[in-house]
Amino acid sequence: MNTLRTVFLMTLLTLVLVGAGGALGGRGGALIALIMAGVMNLGSYWFSDKIVIKMYRGREVTEGALYDVVRELCLRGGLPMPKVYILPQPTPNAFATGRNPKHAAVAATEGxxxxxxxxxxxxxxxxxxxxxxxxDILIGSIAATIAGAISYMAHMAQWAMIFGGRDDEDSNPIAMIAMMILAPIAAMLVQMAISRSREYEADKGGAKLCGNPFYLASALRKLEAANSRSPMPKVNEATAHMFIVNPLRGKGGLKSLFSTHPPVEERVRRLESMTIG
Structure with a gap:
């Protein structure tokens, strides 16, 4: 179900790109924006394991409790062993990064x-x-590229209107302004929904890999409570979606629409209702 949801959302995001491209930048503008966003996100995707680990001052470990757990899971699931890092942060959290299973890294905080x-x-x-x-790093990078292209086109259209560009007889200034405002918002909402969908899928896959969904459900409760009491300091918003629980605060209402993470209560409910044969 979550995989189908992701496919649907990625298709929707692409349709927003096509629609915004025709209205804001034409085919040429859409292509330029897509290339610009692609170049920026390709670097982040290709070197994600090095960039993010360095950002949070991760220390690689080759022994200890964390390393042993990851090694056991890899043997159990037939997965390549990733690099394992510990982050010098008291707030409990964790994330995975890397462009593919052979070039992956997992990290957990000291907390x-x-x-x-x-x-x-x-x-x-x-x-x-x-x-x-x-x-999921690849899926997130593709979604970020498309959403970024839409934002670029909105900015290009804004500057074109300021300097008198695109004065076609058929163009409607009010519709253009509405598209410049609504297209980036729509793209961001879909991108956030994709992120939430991938979290549900990772919860499901993780429960199957470790063999007991209650392990993760119990951990999520503890992590959410700890992050609510003492949020992680100096979190880069561009990397917040990578953590297992949201290191940034904000719950309910409209904020939940712009959240990269689904509600922990719903994640726990789904996990506790799972049956693993």
Whole structure:
């Protein structure tokens, strides 16, 4: 179901790109915007394991509780062993990155090792390994490229109107302005929905990999409570979607539409209703 939802959302995002391209930049403008966004996101995608780990001052480990859990999960799931990092952060959280399973990295904060049991840690890392196996970094990069292209086109159309460009007889200034405002918002909403869909899928895959959905459900409760009490400091908003629970605050209402993570309560409910044969 989540895979079909992702396909639907990616198709919707592409349709927004095509529609915005025709209205704002024409075929040429849409192509230029797509290339610009692609170049920026390709670098982030290709070097994501190095960029993000360095950003959070990760320290690679080759032994210890975290490494042992990841190794056990890889053996169990027949997955390549990723590089394992510990982040010097007291707030408990974790993420996975890397362009593919053979060039992947998983990271957990020092805080997560202090509050989770081994079973809960296994649930968390199984979730992250599921992201790796599902190539969610690639899916997120494609979604970010399309959404970025739409934003570029909106900016280009804005400057074109300021300097007198695109004065076609058939163009409607009010419709243009509406498209400049609404297209980027629509693209961002769809991009956030894709991110939430991939989190549900990683929860499901992680529960199957570790063999017990209650491991992850219990861990999510602890992580959400800890991040609510003491949010992670100096979080780069561009990387917030990578963490297993949202390191940025904001719940309910319109904020949930712009959230990269589904509500923890719903994630826990789905996990606890799972049956693994």
């Amino acid at each position: 997560i090792l202090q509050i989770l049991s081994r079973e809960e840690l296994m649930g968390v890392m199984a979730h992250e390994m599921s992201h790796v196996g599902n190539r």
